[in-house]
Amino acid sequence: MHRPRLVLFFAGAMGFVCLFVFGFTPLRHPRDIRNRYAQQINTRTFAERNITDAVSAVNFDYRGFDTLGEEFILFVSVLGSLLLLRMEAERKEGILMDAAERSRDLGASDAMGLWILAMVAPKLVFGIYIVTHGQLTPGGGFQGGVILATAALIIYCGKGFPIFRKMLSHSAIEILEALGAGGFVAIGMLAFLWHRPFLTNVLPLGKAHELTSGGTIALISLATGLEVSAGFVLLLYAFLQETLTERGED
């Protein structure tokens, strides 16, 4: 049954390899590639935007419009996952809670749970640090947002689903996610007040090497962090609910 498919794959793969070699041989060694755009950004970031991290400058300023697109891919895929997994969730609330209670007994002991919970605060601080320092050091909304979401995961690991649900209100996280996605657009539209194009960096650039440097870059990074962390927590919610409901039905 797989045979014709494999033959087709190997024929295609041979073709791909030939074209790839044909296409890449005339290219220079990666060492010798000179990307003028990258050089321009490296030279100008500090002079034009007062920030020290060129990657954040690309993400949240020079190519901010692309990042907006990426962020809405994230938003839509979270939305899609929630819709797909939530279809039956409400109907089976009872099964879910029973399964959640039972899985709690199988989880960590109280002492372990306490220690795991003690890690939540450092994780939150670290996540917020990474989100807010994106313009100074490696970091920003995308990386910090994921770290913040792991703080929620660790609550589940330590205390099980009922406590997880009690500590993190689903509707509040939905609102946070919407605020993150809308905030990005709103900050971009701020430029309209100065009759400038969308996503122009119109705020004062502040003093270099300080948290307030970079104008809108820090704010957009913050909005992204909010959206990414809330999005991941919502995914966590949906998949935990699904898994527990399924386990409860068996």
Added chain:
Amino acid sequence: MANAFTYAGYATAAWLFLIGLYGVVTSRHLVHLCLSLTVIQASTYVLFTVIGYRQGLPAPIFTDGIKPGAAAVDPVVQALMLTDIVVEATVVALLLAITVRIHRRAGTADPNSVNIMQG
């Protein structure tokens, strides 16, 4: 000097792409299929990182003794990759959610025996 290793970065990207595609073609489980797709995607990460790398130059963070405006590795490809890694994770979550629904409806997760078109 050009030799076989000159293009090792490009070759790694091509290898990851092909091995991921092989996984998709021969997959017997939808979760395996989703993860094979992430392997294909990893090939673009390798390609971009290789293209952006400059031997001996620092990361494009102009602090701690690195002069602002000095030569550094390519920040553009790094920005592309870091957003994509995070976005990819949510897209995989969406694919897995679809997998869960298919498994519910068809009773199997083998892409060969799932007939999506049935009523």
